[in-house]
Amino acid sequence: MVNNKSLQKIKIGFVPTRRNIFSATAAIEFADKTRKKLDELGINYVDIKEVNDDGLFYDDDGLEKITQKFKAAAIDGLFIANENFGTEYEVARLAAKFNVPVLLWGPKDEAPAPDGSRRRDTQCGLFAIGKVLRHFNVPFTYIRNSDIADPSFSRGVIDFVKVCNVVKTFRNTRVLQIGPRPFDFWSVIVNEGELLEKFGIQLSPIPLGELTSYMNDLIKKNDPRISETKDTFRKWADIKIKEDDFTKVAALKLAMQDKMKQYGCNCGTIQCWTELQREIGILPYASEALLQTEGLPVTCETDINGAISEVLAESATLGDEKALFADVNCRHPENENGELLQHLGTFAFQTAKNRPVLPPSHFVFDYPGSAAFQAKDGTYTLVRFDGDHGKYSMLLGNAKTCAGPYEQGTYAWFEFKDLNRFEAKYVYGPYIHHMAGVRADVVPILAEAGKYINVEPDYFDPIKDKVAAYWYGDYESILTDK
Numbered sequence: 166m167v168n169n170k171s172l173q174k175i176k177i178g179f180v181p182t183r184r185n186i187f188s189a190t191a192a193i194e195f196a197d198k199t200r201k202k203l204d205e206l207g208i209n210y211v212d213i214k215e216v217n218d219d220g221l222f223y224d225d226d227g228l229e230k231i232t233q234k235f236k237a238a239a240i241d242g243l244f245i246a247n248e249n250f251g252t253e254y255e256v257a258r259l260a261a262k263f264n265v266p267v268l269l270w271g272p273k274d275e276a277p278a279p280d281g282s283r284r285r286d287t288q289c290g291l292f293a294i295g296k297v298l299r300h301f302n303v304p305f306t307y308i309r310n311s312d313i314a315d316p317s318f319s320r321g322v323i324d325f326v327k328v329c330n331v332v333k334t335f336r337n338t339r340v341l342q343i344g345p346r347p348f349d350f351w352s353v354i355v356n357e358g359e360l361l362e363k364f365g366i367q368l369s370p371i372p373l374g375e376l377t378s379y380m381n382d383l384i385k386k387n388d389p390r391i392s393e394t395k396d397t398f399r400k401w402a403d404i405k406i407k408e409d410d411f412t413k414v415a416a417l418k419l420a421m422q423d424k425m426k427q428y429g430c431n432c433g434t435i436q437c438w439t440e441l442q443r444e445i446g447i448l449p450y451a452s453e454a455l456l457q458t459e460g461l462p463v464t465c466e467t468d469i470n471g472a473i474s475e476v477l478a479e480s481a482t483l484g485d486e487k488a489l490f491a492d493v494n495c496r497h498p499e500n501e502n503g504e505l506l507q508h509l510g511t512f513a514f515q516t517a518k519n520r521p522v523l524p525p526s527h528f529v530f531d532y533p534g535s536a537a538f539q540a541k542d543g544t545y546t547l548v549r550f551d552g553d554h555g556k557y558s559m560l561l562g563n564a565k566t567c568a569g570p571y572e573q574g575t576y577a578w579f580e581f582k583d584l585n586r587f588e589a590k591y592v593y594g595p596y597i598h599h600m601a602g603v604r605a606d607v608v609p610i611l612a613e614a615g616k617y618i619n620v621e622p623d624y625f626d627p628i629k630d631k632v633a634a635y636w637y638g639d640y641e642s643i644l645t646d647k
Contacts, residue, residue: 176211208322250286251287327481335477403523417534421463449534475490498569503579512538561608609636
């Protein structure tokens, strides 16, 4: 169930519409029913009741009033509710004024009256509106023509709010880049100019020294937040490292957090080895884990597109599920469709199946500062945003956790429907060995958001038709073979 507080993050402009040749009384009645349902669902919406006597949209006078109101409110999405046939050119004119996701729906028509007359003709109007939105080059999301009480309406509206959150978050993403990429990691090369020009995504690069000197100052001044951060770590994990190293882990977390705030960033990435260890003597992964836990994703090896992948994954859940960030590493020794996803500690603590530990070292790097636990069992959405040669896409799909050997660090074994197909997607690219994941099925949300952010979904299983069916009213899990 979606948290009502999470739904409040997104503001929807509610636009019930009608056409004059059909019953205004019926349109008003169904608009009010729609409002009541939105209230029950906890949707944060801006209404238009004061634009005219019936609180419906159908003319140029309403267009001007609604445009001004919605711009002043800074809406994140537009919900066109076609309460009878609707005025297709007016709603298209309105939608074209806002660069936000658009939801189209209309309540199912009643049976004709005994005399053969009909009051609303809503479905026919939906066809007209869809066509005119296309003429205006306005992308939109459609919920099937249904009764207000139908579960497809409630689910569709809530999912649309999630889509709006993905789009809003993506368009406002600013990544703190701490240090250049490690020399050996050519795979994380990105085009900073393209990310800005195509998507509005900004990078805020700083040298490692700016971070480490700031961190050392926090320790030197005995910043009281260090002690508080250590207490927070203890709530989440068993601490198996020396006290001086633990102080560094807490101070590094605060330093990254403060730098993200200073540069207005909602996520970050860091050159995690090996210069960092020479300067401060610890690994950054446990610090990253706590930042992940608190909703500030940070990735390793200066993987900027990986950070964007995490932002996409978490925003599709309205932030209710925290992400794991993993290396896609090796095949399962026994399960032909099993694969290891792991890292040295970059999973959010909320994802832990067992009590996390901050161990003295990790087999890859003999330094303190990693975290260790197995991720919770369940079905995850896995996503990788990436691109090259000017083309960008999201690799998307679902996988279920499965049993597998113990691994140091943070890890989970996943079973895919066809690991060979998944592997081939990665090898042929444009993806690399890092992937974000959340314990929720948000593939349809991310795929739908793609049409608004100009990022093509690329499925590692042949589920394109199933994802489309999800939005058109087939609410069986897209994981099933039905």
